[in-house]
Amino acid sequence: MKYIIVGIGNFGGYLAKRLTNLGHEVIGVDSSESRIEMIKDSITHSIVMDATDQAAVKNLPLKETDVVIIAIGEDIGASIMSTAxxxxxxxxxxxxxxxxxxxxxxxxxxxxxEIIHPEEETADRLSKRLEMKGVLDSLEISDEYNIVEVKVPARYVDLSVADADIRKEFYLNILTIIKIEQKKNLLGINTPHKNVIGVVTPDYTFESDDILLLFGKIKNIQEFLKLGD
Structure with missing residues (x-):
């Protein structure tokens, strides 16, 4: 797909790089030459442009673009004008x-x-993670259901998925299992990276450093989390 992202600040810049890495064509637009200079080698196209100038915006390939994302976060006036x-x-x-x-x-x-609230959504996810002790990350599906990342309880280490039978005991589905690996960044410093193992088979044996990605009712997740108390 082709995206135009207007506003290459922290949020817009990260989004532009992520979409590019996922194989999409991304045009980053910002009035700041320094911001464009910082990101130009990481995305498909980057343009220094005032997105409140209709004549300039007309030169963008709008007919071929699937989604325009207005990511401006500092200048509300510019955001409104460019959106219009x-x-x-x-x-x-x-x-x-x-x-x-x-x-x-x-x-x-x-x-x-669509309207998005990146700061609110991040704060909401963090508050839910802090509220549920033992949750490393969470995604609210509805008021009743959540997807959570949680460290495997000690009682399940060395047991197979079939023997643990978490689904039967807690009515929770294991979507996948995540392992944390250390990789060096550009500065040569080891940083944690998630490695997803894919589809979990019944004969998979839990290891002590496994992180489970679970889906189910919030009340059942809370019961499961008590195993770590």
Missing amino acids: IFKQLKSKRIIARAINDLHETVIQAIGVD
């Missing part, structure tokens, strides 16, 4: 970042397809 311009130019799909309630109301009135 991309909407007026009939972009196929617009996802816009909202900084506060008023900002959200305005871009909602413009008619974007």
Whole structure:
């Protein structure tokens, strides 16, 4: 797919690099030459441009672009103006970042397809992780269901998935198992990286450093977490 990301700050820049690494074509747009200079070698295309200038925006390949993401996070006025311009130019799909309630109301009135709140979503995930002791990360599916990462309880180490039978005891599904590996970064410093083993088979034997990716009802996850107390 082809994406245009407007606003290459911390959020927009990271998103642009992630989408590029996933094999998508990404055009990064920012009025800051220094930001574009920092990211130009990491994404498909990068352009220094004022996205509030309609004449300049018209030169972008909007007809061939699947999604426009307005990721501007500092200048609400610029975010609103650029969103309105991309909407007026009939972009196929617009996802816009909202900084506060008023900002959200305005871009909602413009008619974007989706509104995101990166800071709120990150804070929400962190608060849920801190609330549930033993959870390394979580993703809320609904008010009733969650996906969580949790260290394998000691009682299951050296048992097979079939023998542990977590699904029968706690009504939880093991989506996969994650192992943490140390890899050197550009500075030569060892940093942790997740290695996902894929589909879990019944004969897989749990190891002490395994991280389980579990799906199920929140109340059942909470019962499972008590095993680590």
